[in-house]
Structure formats: C-alpha cells, structure tokens
Amino acid sequence: AQTVTQSQPEMSVQEAETVTLSCTYDTSESDYYLFWYKQPPSRQMILVIRQEAYKQQNATENRFSVNFQKAAKSFSLKISDSQLGDAAMYFCAYRFFNAGNNRKLIWGLGTSLAVNP
Amino acid sequence: GAVVSQHPSWVICKSGTSVKIECRSLDFQATTMFWYRQFPKQSLMLMATSNEGSKATYEQGVEKDKFLINHASLTLSTLTVTSAHPEDSSFYICSVPGTNYGYTFGSGTRLTVV
Numbered sequence: 001a002q003t004v005t006q007s008q009p010e011m012s013v014q015e016a017e018t019v020t021l022s023c024t025y026d027t028s029e030s031d032y033y034l035f036w037y038k039q040p041p042s043r044q045m046i047l048v049i050r051q052e053a054y055k056q057q058n059a060t061e062n063r064f065s066v067n068f069q070k071a072a073k074s075f076s077l078k079i080s081d082s083q084l085g086d087a088a089m090y091f092c093a094y095r096f097f098n099a100g101n102n103r104k105l106i107w108g109l110g111t112s113l114a115v116n117p
Numbered sequence: 118g119a120v121v122s123q124h125p126s127w128v129i130c131k132s133g134t135s136v137k138i139e140c141r142s143l144d145f146q147a148t149t150m151f152w153y154r155q156f157p158k159q160s161l162m163l164m165a166t167s168n169e170g171s172k173a174t175y176e177q178g179v180e181k182d183k184f185l186i187n188h189a190s191l192t193l194s195t196l197t198v199t200s201a202h203p204e205d206s207s208f209y210i211c212s213v214p215g216t217n218y219g220y221t222f223g224s225g226t227r228l229t230v231v
Binding site: 033035042043044045047050052089091095103104105107108109110112 | 149151155158159160161163166208210212214218219220222224225
C-alpha cells in the first residue's frame, strides 16, 4: 500500500531565510502525482506545488520549489525567502496516475512551520 | 481549478440531533467529491468518496449510517451527521478533484456537539 511520511512534525525558520520540509513515500507504481498543500490558521487547504513523477524536472512556483528524487522516493519542499505568511501546516500527498475511479489523495501527517520575525 | 463552497462554516448542535453540511462545486461538474475529517493539529482523514448518482464509498471504520452522504447532482454533495454526539465534534472538509489532476477544497465546517 502507498504511504507518505513526513518526519518533521515541527520546523521553524527565520524570516527571509530558506527552509526545507522533507517527505518520503512508498509506492510500487512508476507514474503518480505528488503534491504539497499548505493549511494556514484559517484551515483552508491551499495547493503549493504539484509534481508529475514522469517529469524529471523539479517543479517550481515562485519561492517554492521541490527536490524530487524518484529513485529515493523523496519529495522535499524548499521555501526560499520565508515570509510570515508562510507559517502553516504543510502536507505532502500522493495520488495514483491512472486513477480511474480512485482519485483519492494519500496524506502525510504534516509539518507545522513557524516563521520567526 | 474548481471553486468550492462549503456551508456552514461552523455549527453548534445538541447531542442527538442531526447536522447537514453542504459542499457545492460552483463552476465545475463534479462527479466525485471527497469528505474528510480533521482533528486539531492532525492530518486529513478521508471519510468517504461521494459519487454523483450512486452510493458513496466509505473508508474502513467509518459508520455509513452515522455519516450519510448524498450526491444528487453534479454540483452538490451533502454530509449529514446523524444523532450527533460530542465525539463527532471535529473539522469537516470537502474536496473536489478538478482539472490538471488538482484538487480544490472547501473552507471547512467546524462542528461542535454539546
């Protein structure tokens, strides 16, 4: 069965610094999707970044980028120039590629990120 | 991506009563919606997959008779917590799979049973 592991329950970073959140996953599939979602105190889930496993190039979205290591089954999120608004819970998630009727996400337990001024 | 509206944002109900939570896909026809439950500082726990025009698919351990799901149209799914008890107090979130393999989430419903 597919699993997603986030080994850092809590992290902190100084404003304007860079922080990396780790995520590893287990799957026997060769094609799949990986996501990072952010949940701020409002509890609204927000998509941060998405990676298709068949793409070798790491996804980037402004200050957010991933280090996707397919062989190692690792999908870390790097936040550059951290801002106070980045403080939130961050969840890593996995989805089957050929999902058919099974499009549910498999979630990690989350990492709580604090940004210190 | 899809725009999802979830109501109510919060609700307080008496023990033994039923509460209905609505999830609307405003600009996207959703044949599937997902219902999650989230405890404070924990991850999302999938409760069930709502399927338009057919029965919902419940995750193992979720009581079908307690958490009734109806997905009668391509834009609306409802979750009814029947005979609510204090242990049902939680944060409930719906999600719609949209285009480009993305997902859009409702803003969530905080349920408190007293």
